[in-house]
Amino acid sequence: MRRLAKYSVAVATCGLVLSACGTAADDDEDTSAAEEVTCEPTQIEGDPRVALAYDVGGRGDQSFNDSAYAGLDQAVQEFGVEFAEGEASDNEDEAAREERLRGFAEDGFNTIIGVGFAYSESVNAVAPDYPDVAFAIIDGFDPDEDVNCNVAYLGFAENEGSFLVGAAAALQSETGQLGFVGGVNNALIQKFEAGFVAGAEAADPDVTVESTYIEQSDPKGFGDPAGGKAAADGLYASGADIVFHAAGGSGSGVFDAAVEAGQKAIGVDSDQFLTAGDAQKPTIITSMLKRVDTATYGFISSVVEGEPASSYTVFTLADDGVGYSTSGGFLTPETIAALEDYKAQIIAGDITVPEAP
Missing domain, CATH: 3.40.50.2300 (Response regulator)
Known part of the structure; x- marks a missing residue:
């Protein structure tokens, strides 16, 4: 019982x-x-x-x-x-x-x-x-x-996995400007944003992160690739060179925006490098793995x-319920070593990752 x-x-x-x-x-x-x-x-x-x-x-x-x-x-x-x-x-x-x-x-x-x-x-x-x-x-x-x-x-613990990809983005950004696209602005998706920002700032205190949401409450924000693209277009135009999305099916639009801008993106939930189109693959430097x-x-x-x-x-x-991917070989050995160190500190309780922006 x-x-x-x-x-x-x-x-x-x-x-x-x-x-x-x-x-x-x-x-x-x-x-x-x-x-x-x-x-x-x-x-x-x-x-x-x-x-x-x-x-x-x-x-x-x-x-x-x-x-x-x-x-x-x-x-x-x-x-x-x-x-x-x-x-x-x-x-x-x-x-x-x-x-x-x-x-x-x-x-x-x-x-x-x-x-x-x-x-x-x-x-x-x-x-x-x-x-x-x-x-x-x-x-x-x-x-x-x-x-x-x-x-x-x-x-x-989406915030924990997002912390790692946030650190990866900051370590590999060339502009020091990052972006986040959420599908729906609710507490669950805010956990992704909070972890991403915390990880980026831990790796580079001078980094800036701009966040935007496709929808404020409507679940269609998770199935709107055009909305995802429009959101990411704005972030790339503002100077971001890497954008992380937590937007479900809308993420394909984020990847399309990265292709057009000649910039990079970060996937979510699964290793999206493995399922993306050939044109999109070179843009996806890692994905935040959420082991649904x-x-x-x-x-x-x-x-x-x-x-x-x-x-x-x-x-x-x-327990490997969340993590990050390395497919495509875009993360440098130095970045991976830093992420593994952050991971160990989070597991040990030395780093507490916020759950809200």
Whole structure:
């Protein structure tokens, strides 16, 4: 069984900043508000049947969704699980997401994964009606104080991985000016910005970083390559020679802007050098790796093993949940050595990476 802390204030105020959400016991000031809830592992009937509900952009975004599919594909190859896929559309409402999830559950899929924080409310509404289904949400959060024992919230220390690529950018910049493009201006994407800026400034205190967001709240910011290109065009025009994006499928537009400007860019989530077009590849000096594949595969594995994960899990540098890529050979040996030193200091606790700009 698992003992989970039930909160009212902690979960409600943490919003999307998952790694700041610990348990009430992590707060030395006040643990009196925590109420323990005992959860038995979700009992899955029959073989695991997995449904993957993608975020906007779906499979083929060469980023966040594709990374989730890679974890699913690994599970399919190893365990032979049956699976189905569904994709979110631009501007869809909660009812559409709930219908997608309920459809999977009604069709007998007993392992359902929502890819992206946008599924948090819909999973919260649907999960209580299907206690024998194991749910997980990538970047998810519990929006109320009622503990869902059959839901796993899989988060990442994006700020830590972003710190490393920020340091890489500063060390290899020729102008001392960098840029950041976020898909949507929310607390989750701000973690990428905060880490990137902190890493850049650690490597070069004189560096300047200009940040911009494609959308303030609309999730379509993650599926708008034209918007990504326009945002990056402005940063390159202002003097940035390296731009880091945390914008999902919109990142392809950032790479196109880098090609036109003759400058460099940094990918996100997966090693985007490996999936970019031939013209884009020379621009991508590294990518901030967010191992959505590891989280997805790990959750499915827990179901296969009969102990479905639940509650919060945060993947960090210490367990290779985040990191950076070296494909293409663009990072110099000196830069890589510096990044490995920063990585060791973060893991040791000697460097604390901020989560907000």
